[in-house]
Amino acid sequence: MILADSGVDVVAASSELVRVLDLLGVAANVLLAGMLAREKRFDLVGFLVLGIAAGLGGGMLRDTLLQRGTPIALTDLSYLGVAVATAVVAYLVNIDGRWWHRGARVIDAIALGTWGAVGAQKAIGLGLHWLPAIMLGTITAVGGGMVRDLLLLRTPIVFGGNTLYATCASAAAAVVVLADWATGGDYKGLTTLAAAMVGAAMCLVSYRLGWRLPAAREWRLGRRPRPT
Amino acid sequence: MILADSGVDVVAASSELVRVLDLLGVAANVLLAGMLAREKRFDLVGFLVLGIAAGLGGGMLRDTLLQRGTPIALTDLSYLGVAVATAVVAYLVNIDGRWWHRGARVIDAIALGTWGAVGAQKAIGLGLHWLPAIMLGTITAVGGGMVRDLLLLRTPIVFGGNTLYATCASAAAAVVVLADWATGGDYKGLTTLAAAMVGAAMCLVSYRLGWRLPAAREWRLGRRPRPT
Amino acid sequence: MILADSGVDVVAASSELVRVLDLLGVAANVLLAGMLAREKRFDLVGFLVLGIAAGLGGGMLRDTLLQRGTPIALTDLSYLGVAVATAVVAYLVNIDGRWWHRGARVIDAIALGTWGAVGAQKAIGLGLHWLPAIMLGTITAVGGGMVRDLLLLRTPIVFGGNTLYATCASAAAAVVVLADWATGGDYKGLTTLAAAMVGAAMCLVSYRLGWRLPAAREWRLGRRPRPT
Numbered sequence: 001m002i003l004a005d006s007g008v009d010v011v012a013a014s015s016e017l018v019r020v021l022d023l024l025g026v027a028a029n030v031l032l033a034g035m036l037a038r039e040k041r042f043d044l045v046g047f048l049v050l051g052i053a054a055g056l057g058g059g060m061l062r063d064t065l066l067q068r069g070t071p072i073a074l075t076d077l078s079y080l081g082v083a084v085a086t087a088v089v090a091y092l093v094n095i096d097g098r099w100w101h102r103g104a105r106v107i108d109a110i111a112l113g114t115w116g117a118v119g120a121q122k123a124i125g126l127g128l129h130w131l132p133a134i135m136l137g138t139i140t141a142v143g144g145g146m147v148r149d150l151l152l153l154r155t156p157i158v159f160g161g162n163t164l165y166a167t168c169a170s171a172a173a174a175v176v177v178l179a180d181w182a183t184g185g186d187y188k189g190l191t192t193l194a195a196a197m198v199g200a201a202m203c204l205v206s207y208r209l210g211w212r213l214p215a216a217r218e219w220r221l222g223r224r225p226r227p228t
Numbered sequence: 229m230i231l232a233d234s235g236v237d238v239v240a241a242s243s244e245l246v247r248v249l250d251l252l253g254v255a256a257n258v259l260l261a262g263m264l265a266r267e268k269r270f271d272l273v274g275f276l277v278l279g280i281a282a283g284l285g286g287g288m289l290r291d292t293l294l295q296r297g298t299p300i301a302l303t304d305l306s307y308l309g310v311a312v313a314t315a316v317v318a319y320l321v322n323i324d325g326r327w328w329h330r331g332a333r334v335i336d337a338i339a340l341g342t343w344g345a346v347g348a349q350k351a352i353g354l355g356l357h358w359l360p361a362i363m364l365g366t367i368t369a370v371g372g373g374m375v376r377d378l379l380l381l382r383t384p385i386v387f388g389g390n391t392l393y394a395t396c397a398s399a400a401a402a403v404v405v406l407a408d409w410a411t412g413g414d415y416k417g418l419t420t421l422a423a424a425m426v427g428a429a430m431c432l433v434s435y436r437l438g439w440r441l442p443a444a445r446e447w448r449l450g451r452r453p454r455p456t
Numbered sequence: 457m458i459l460a461d462s463g464v465d466v467v468a469a470s471s472e473l474v475r476v477l478d479l480l481g482v483a484a485n486v487l488l489a490g491m492l493a494r495e496k497r498f499d500l501v502g503f504l505v506l507g508i509a510a511g512l513g514g515g516m517l518r519d520t521l522l523q524r525g526t527p528i529a530l531t532d533l534s535y536l537g538v539a540v541a542t543a544v545v546a547y548l549v550n551i552d553g554r555w556w557h558r559g560a561r562v563i564d565a566i567a568l569g570t571w572g573a574v575g576a577q578k579a580i581g582l583g584l585h586w587l588p589a590i591m592l593g594t595i596t597a598v599g600g601g602m603v604r605d606l607l608l609l610r611t612p613i614v615f616g617g618n619t620l621y622a623t624c625a626s627a628a629a630a631v632v633v634l635a636d637w638a639t640g641g642d643y644k645g646l647t648t649l650a651a652a653m654v655g656a657a658m659c660l661v662s663y664r665l666g667w668r669l670p671a672a673r674e675w676r677l678g679r680r681p682r683p684t
Contacts, residue, residue, distance in 0.1 A: 037615075043669035045622045046615040052591070060521065065288065067298050070523050074588040081587065091672050131309065132302040135280070146379075151602075153381060153609060159265075159274040166273045213271035216319050293516065295526050359537065360530040363508070374607075381609060387493075387502040394501045441499035444547050 015189035021196065022118060023078060025111025027086045028104055030055040033148055034090025040152070044091050051087035053151055056080070058143035062119050062136050068126055106204065109168070113199025115141035116169030117192045120176040124185070130177045137173025141199075142166045164206035167213065172199025243417035249424065250346060251306060253339025255314045256332055258283040261376055262318025268380070272319050279315035281379055284308070286371035290347050290364050296354055334432065337396070341427025343369035344397030345420045348404040352413070358405045365401025369427075370394045392434035395441065400427025471645035477652065478574060479534060481567025483542045484560055486511040489604055490546025496608070500547050507543035509607055512536070514599035518575050518592050524582055562660065565624070569655025571597035572625030573648045576632040580641070586633045593629025597655075598622045620662035623669065628655025 033054035037047045056073040063071035073079040119140025123133035142158050142165065149156040158166045175195035183191060205211070261282035265275045284301040291299035301307040347368025351361035370386050370393065377384040386394045403423035411419060433439070489510035493503045512529040519527035529535040575596025579589035598614050598621065605612040614622045631651035639647060661667070 038672050040615065041671040042615050043671055045626075045669060047672065049612075049614055049622070064292055064520055064523070065299060065302065067292070067295060067523060070582075070584070071521060074521065074584060074592070077585050077587060080585075080591065084587065094672075126298075128298070128302060129305050129308075131305060131312065135308065136302070150378060150606060151612060151615075153611060155381060156277075156379060158277055159268065159270050159379075166277070170273075213273060215269040215271055216266050216275065216322075292520060293527060293530065295520070295523060354526075356526070356530060357533050357536075359533060359540065363536065364530070378606060383609060384505075384607060386505055387496065387498050387607075394505070398501075441501060443497040443499055444494050444503065444550075 011187055011189040013189070014193040018114060018118065018189060018192050018196065021110055021114040023082050024107055025114055026055040026079060026082050028107035028111055029144055030083050030086040031090050031095060032104055032108065034087060035095070036148070036152060037090070038094065044088070047087045047091040048084065050148060050151060051090065052080070052083050054144045054148040055083045055086070056144065057147040058115055058119075058140045058145075061143040061147070062122070062140040065136065065139070066123065066126060066128075105207065109203035109207075110196065110200040112141050112165070112169050112203050113172040113196040113201075114192075116172035116199050117176045117195035120173035120195075121180070121188055121192050124177065124180055125188075130181075133177055134170055134173040137176065138166055138170045141169030141172070162212070164203060164211050164213065168199045168203040168206065171202055172196055175199070239415055239417040241417070242421040246342060246346065246417060246420050246424065249338055249342040251310050252335055253342055254283040254307060254310050256335035256339055257372055258311050258314040259318050259323060260332055260336065262315060263323070264376070264380060265318070266322065272316070275315045275319040276312065278376060278379060279318065280308070280311050282372045282376035283311045283314070284372065285375040286343055286347075286368045286373075289371040289375070290350070290368040293364065293367070294351065294354060294356075333435065337431035337435075338424065338428040340369050340393070340397050340431050341400040341424040341429075342420075344400035344427050345404045345423035348401035348423075349408070349416055349420050352405065352408055353416075358409075361405055362398055362401040365404065366394055366398045369397030369400075390440070392431060392439050392441065396427045396431040396434065399430055400424055403427070467643055467645040469645070470649040474570060474574065474645060474648050474652065477566055477570040479538050480563055481570055482511040482535060482538050484563035484567055485600055486539050486542040487546050487551060488560060488564065490543060491551070492604070492608060493546070494550065500544070503543045503547040504540065506604060506607060507546065508536070508539050510600045510604035511539045511542070512600065513603040514571055514575075514596045514601075517599040517603070518578070518596040521592065521595070522579065522582060522584075561663070565659035565663075566652065566656040568597050568621070568625050568659050569628040569652040569657075570648075572628035572655050573632045573651035576629035576651075577636070577644055577648050580633065580636055581644075586637075589633055590626055590629040593632065594622055594626045597625030597628075618668070620659060620667050620669065624655045624659040624662065627658055628652055631655070 030051035033050045034047055037050050040046070042050065056079055059073050059079070060071045063069075063073070069075075116137040118137075120133045120137030123136040124130075128136070146156040146158060172195045175198050176191055179191035179195060180188070258279035261278045262275055265278045268274070270278065284307055287301050287307070288299045291297075291301070297303075344365040346365075348361045348365030351364040352358075356364070374384040374386060400423045403426050404419055407419035407423060408416070486507035489506045490503055493506050496502070498506065512535055515529050515535070516527045519525075519529070525531075572593040574593075576589045576593030579592040580586075584592070602612045602614060628651045631654050632647055635647035635651060636644070
């Protein structure tokens with residue numbers, strides 16, 4: 001799609017932007033993992049292992065489950081390059097402070113939306129149904145964090161008690177599914193970008209407003225017991 | 229194989245029955261995972277993640293290790309559909325009570341045998357040796373539970389201290405190996421079903437009679453030390 | 457490459473030797489896992505699961521990530537055969553004592569180097585870049601131990617606080633990358649063997665001399681705070 005008055009190919013440009021957001025997300029997640037590695041007093045190898053798991057784990061899980069060739073994290077050198085370089089920086093420099101935390105939260109939210117959208121887009125492109133596509137988008141977005149938490153023997157944060165997290169990735173994936181269905185899949189770069197923004201916005205708003213999913217309670221079909 | 233006096237194709241019918249047992253096993257394991265998720269007060273996303281891991285994890289592990297295309301759990305919508313629907317039910321309704329526990333145990337035993345048999349059958353069909361086939365059958369049967377336990381940071385129950393569990397899945401897989409060898413692989417539906425029943429029966433009997441595998445002790449070649 | 461005065465094909469012989477070291481490494485790691493299983497009083501199934509995870513997990517992770525067919529641990533019966541047989545021995549016989557510990561440490565060091573070199577060699581052979589090749593070599597070498605530690609809910613030892621471990625595997629992998637680049641990949645058996653020895657020697661020396669990687673500290677660009 002070329003805008004008539006500018007000559008800019010918007011679809012190609014948005015694909016490129018998605019790629020940049022994707023790699024920014026890798027860097028942000030490696031940095032966040034580095035903060036945990038520092039708390040645990042890991043050595044450089046620990047920073048690398050935890051950072052790579054956190055930053056590339058979701059995409060590697062997705063590609064390993066899809067089984068259509070070596071994961072892009074291993075064939076496109078940008079991914080591993082960004083992850084390794086960022087892990088080394090996280091090891092050398094103790095990044096801290098209020099602005100960093102605020103910035104990391106925003107980038108992490110954007111990564112969450114981007115990864116959810118990218119994962120769903122890839123699954124649909126390979127012919128999967130909408131339900132597995134949403135699941136794979138969500139795995140792309142939260143898989144790295146789950147592997148990171150398991151390696152640290154922490155209860156994975158997707159299990160609740162937080163503001164909306166996996167839900168935003170699933171939402172981004174669902175927007176991709178709907179948008180591709182509505183547009184016939186002709187504007188993949190644009191739909192991915194739009195879906196990523198929806199997921200990211202939802203994540204940031206839910207954090208600001210403290211939205212949470214309710215824990216399971218006993219829902220009864222009959223009358224509620226009277227409060228005593 | 230068509231029974232002369234009934235016109236029923238027994239092999240096709242048993243393949244169909246195996247598929248039903250397979251999906252019933254998914255539902256039972258998602259419900260059992262839901263009981264754990266409820267204890268931990270997870271939200272709906274937690275129920276979905278834990279349920280999908282428990283119900284579909286074993287088959288996804290098997291197919292990922294076999295590397296012959298996207299796991300059936302992602303391409304055949306029945307699997308993910310059953311898992312998601314059951315997880316939602318488990319979130320909404322607090323299923324409890326003596327009859328449910330008894331029924332879940334029986335269905336779980338049948339699932340254990342079925343998954344062990346199905347996994348081994350698939351591995352043999354792809355040309356693997358008998359030993360990896362038994363291993364993959366066992367992984368199919370106990371892999372989901374292992375992933376579930378890891379996500380909950382619990383010691384996986386396959387490690388002992390319980391009545392026979394993985395052993396029954398391995399037995400079902402071994403029966404498949406033997407039966408396919410004896411019949412030349414002509415009655416896959418029937419041999420899978422028979423093997424699944426052997427595994428399920430073994431699991432239920434071992435529970436009833438409290439059979440356990442012995443923990444490792446120091447077996448000595450020489451004389452035992454005299455009791456003091 | 458045939459030595460003129462002996463008629464021995466050195467490259468083929470070194471490939472054969474690498475295979476022997478590889479299988480020895482499997483056996484050593486299954487035995488080491490068996491010692492942990494004995495401490496936890498696992499039953500035979502527990503010994504098998506933990507042993508197979510420790511001895512074959514790294515190679516299966518590598519092959520699953522590479523996605524070029526069923527992992528060699530499942531197609532070449534030697535691997536699973538050695539792992540199962542060794543796990544049964546570890547269950548039956550309580551191997552202990554000073555010489556065993558010393559021998560196991562040496563074999564484990566050789567396995568670490570061998571697996572790092574073999575993994576990198578395989579990745580390069582499949583056309584991957586040098587950075588993913590080093591990463592996959594390292595995963596081959598330390599992946600099994602990580603899976604073992606996760607199954608036991610222990611912090612994986614790669615995360616630091618030990619003498620050099622993953623670093624030696626990465627070094628072996630890096631030697632393979634450099635040697636293949638220098639020789640044009642004509643002497644893969646020899647370069648793998650040499651790289652394995654470099655990694656193993658580094659591991660043993662670092663143990664003897666107590667080398668460790670430094671934990672992350674706050675490196676500052678400006679002046680250090682004066683000690684008070």
